[in-house]
Amino acid sequence: MSTTAPINTPDVNTPAPAVEVVGVSRVFAARKGDGVTALDNVSLTVAPGEFVSLIGPSGCGKSTLLRLIADLDTPTSGSIEVFGKPARQARIDQDYGIAFQQAGLLPWRTVAGNIELPLELHGVGRAARRARAAELIELVSLGDFSGNYPDQLSGGMQQRVAIARSLAESPSLLLMDEPFGALDEMTRERMQSELVRICAETKAAVVFVTHSIPEAVFLSDRVVVMSPRPGRIREVVNVGLGDMSGRGEDLREDEGFFRALSQVRDLLYGDETPSTPQGTRGVETR
Structure with missing residues (x-):
C-alpha cells in the first residue's frame, strides 16, 4: 500500500518577520581598486x-546595515524584506520609524509641531494630528512641554521628542542609530529605561545600533556582535533577561x-577569527 508524504504548506497565521536580511553584501566603489566591502554575506532575522x-x-x-534596512541605501547583493515586503515598499508604506544620534528637530516648530510633522507630510488632518501628538507627548513623559521649542529642551528631552516623532505613524518597527550616543551617562541610562517602557507599550520591533555593551545588553532580546570590516556577524x-515590561533599573545588578x-x-x-585582520581588537564602548 503506497502512502503519500504530507504536503508542507505555509501557516497563514504565522506573521512575517519584522526584518529578513539574506546574504546581504555592500561594496562601496573606490576610484582605484576593488572598492571597500562594508558588509559581507550578512543574514539576520528579527521577529515582530x-x-x-x-x-x-x-x-x-552596523550603521550601513541599518541604512539598508531603512532603504536609505541599496545592497550590492542579497535581499532585505520588512514584514514580508521589499525594503523600498516598507519605506513607502511607513512600516518603520527611524531615529538617529542627533534629534534633528526643526527649531521653529514646537514639541507638538515636530511630532506632528510626519503626519502632516502624509496628509493627516489637523485634529487627528493633534490628538496623536498629544498621545505621544504623554508616552514620552513630556506633557508639560508640548508648546516648548527645541532650544528650550535638554538633550535627553530632545531625543524623547525624536522618538515620539518616529512613532507618529504607529510603525511596527523602529530603526535606531545610536540615539543616545551624545548624552551623558546618567541621562543615557534614564533614556534607556524610557525606551524599554515605550517598547513594552507599543510592542514595536527594534533594530538598535550602539557602541555601548551595557546599553545593548540592558535593552535587547538578542545582541548581534559584528566583526571588523568587512562586516560579518560573528555571533x-x-x-x-525577560520581557520588556519587567525590565527595571534593578536589572543592571542582575547576575x-x-x-x-x-x-x-x-x-x-x-x-x-582567521578572516579578521590582526591589530583591530579595539572597540569603542562609549
Whole structure:
C-alpha cells in the first residue's frame, strides 16, 4: 500500500518577520581598486516585537546595515524584506520609524509641531494630528512641554521628542542609530529605561545600533556582535533577561545581566577569527 508524504504548506497565521536580511553584501566603489566591502554575506532575522542590537568596532558596517534596512541605501547583493515586503515598499508604506544620534528637530516648530510633522507630510488632518501628538507627548513623559521649542529642551528631552516623532505613524518597527550616543551617562541610562517602557507599550520591533555593551545588553532580546570590516556577524547572543515590561533599573545588578555583558565583551575583545585582520581588537564602548 503506497502512502503519500504530507504536503508542507505555509501557516497563514504565522506573521512575517519584522526584518529578513539574506546574504546581504555592500561594496562601496573606490576610484582605484576593488572598492571597500562594508558588509559581507550578512543574514539576520528579527521577529515582530523583538529588540535586536547591533554592536561592533567602528567601521564594521552596523550603521550601513541599518541604512539598508531603512532603504536609505541599496545592497550590492542579497535581499532585505520588512514584514514580508521589499525594503523600498516598507519605506513607502511607513512600516518603520527611524531615529538617529542627533534629534534633528526643526527649531521653529514646537514639541507638538515636530511630532506632528510626519503626519502632516502624509496628509493627516489637523485634529487627528493633534490628538496623536498629544498621545505621544504623554508616552514620552513630556506633557508639560508640548508648546516648548527645541532650544528650550535638554538633550535627553530632545531625543524623547525624536522618538515620539518616529512613532507618529504607529510603525511596527523602529530603526535606531545610536540615539543616545551624545548624552551623558546618567541621562543615557534614564533614556534607556524610557525606551524599554515605550517598547513594552507599543510592542514595536527594534533594530538598535550602539557602541555601548551595557546599553545593548540592558535593552535587547538578542545582541548581534559584528566583526571588523568587512562586516560579518560573528555571533548572536541571546540575552535572556525577560520581557520588556519587567525590565527595571534593578536589572543592571542582575547576575544574568553581568553574564550577558561578559559574553558580549569577550566576543568583542576576544581573539580574532582567521578572516579578521590582526591589530583591530579595539572597540569603542562609549
